[in-house]
Amino acid sequence: MTPPKAGAAVDAASLRKLPRSFYDRDTALVARELLGKYLVRVSSGEARRIARIVEVEAYLGPHDLASHSSKGLTRRTRVMFGPPGHAYVYLVYGMHFCMNVVTGPEGHGSAVLLRAVEPVLNVEGPTRGPGRLCKAMRIDGGLNAHDLTGDGLFIAESPATAPVPVVRRPRVGVDYAGRWARRLLRYYIRGNPFVSRP
DNA sequence: TGCACGATGAAC
DNA sequence: TTCATCGTGCAC
Numbered sequence: 001m002t003p004p005k006a007g008a009a010v011d012a013a014s015l016r017k018l019p020r021s022f023y024d025r026d027t028a029l030v031a032r033e034l035l036g037k038y039l040v041r042v043s044s045g046e047a048r049r050i051a052r053i054v055e056v057e058a059y060l061g062p063h064d065l066a067s068h069s070s071k072g073l074t075r076r077t078r079v080m081f082g083p084p085g086h087a088y089v090y091l092v093y094g095m096h097f098c099m100n101v102v103t104g105p106e107g108h109g110s111a112v113l114l115r116a117v118e119p120v121l122n123v124e125g126p127t128r129g130p131g132r133l134c135k136a137m138r139i140d141g142g143l144n145a146h147d148l149t150g151d152g153l154f155i156a157e158s159p160a161t162a163p164v165p166v167v168r169r170p171r172v173g174v175d176y177a178g179r180w181a182r183r184l185l186r187y188y189i190r191g192n193p194f195v196s197r198p
Numbered sequence: 199t200g201c202a203c204g205a206t207g208a209a210c
Numbered sequence: 211t212t213c214a215t216c217g218t219g220c221a222c
Contacts, residue, residue, distance in 0.1 A: 094217070
């Protein structure tokens, strides 16, 4: 009759969904503050999946040559230029999905890529790396443009109180972006074993 | 209409 | 280090 410890920590009533105002701020700040938050996925007919965000990357806008939005407003980047608090999900290398959260005011073209999570509840398989994260959390292109203040897929406050120690590094796989490749826009929780490339 | 190239992951 | 695999953006 003793409830599992993890279950108690993620009781439905304790999951406080992040408001849109959280996302409508400076992208690097949102990236930094997403660390430690809970990513929640509710697929119909399946148990609710919860994972703690441990690694992210900030993509600042059209001036950031590593950002998809540097191509301007296209069918693909439409979501990035849309209102904050929505999911930008795209396919890379023809086989892996990557999930971002749109940040800043509408029209800004910025987002934060989720690169790794730590399983908390009902999450199976590897979760380090943006593609594996999406696979484990059952996130695919059908969730592109999904409103993160709604249901199905959202981010919530975590019960943790202590601040997380943060490491800043250059972003992964953007060597083509010149000086933007060297910017320290990748953030992860120091010492966390689920980070993709410590 | 064609083509080069990935915000990756897994195998070798 | 190589390769799978396909949507996107841009050249033609």
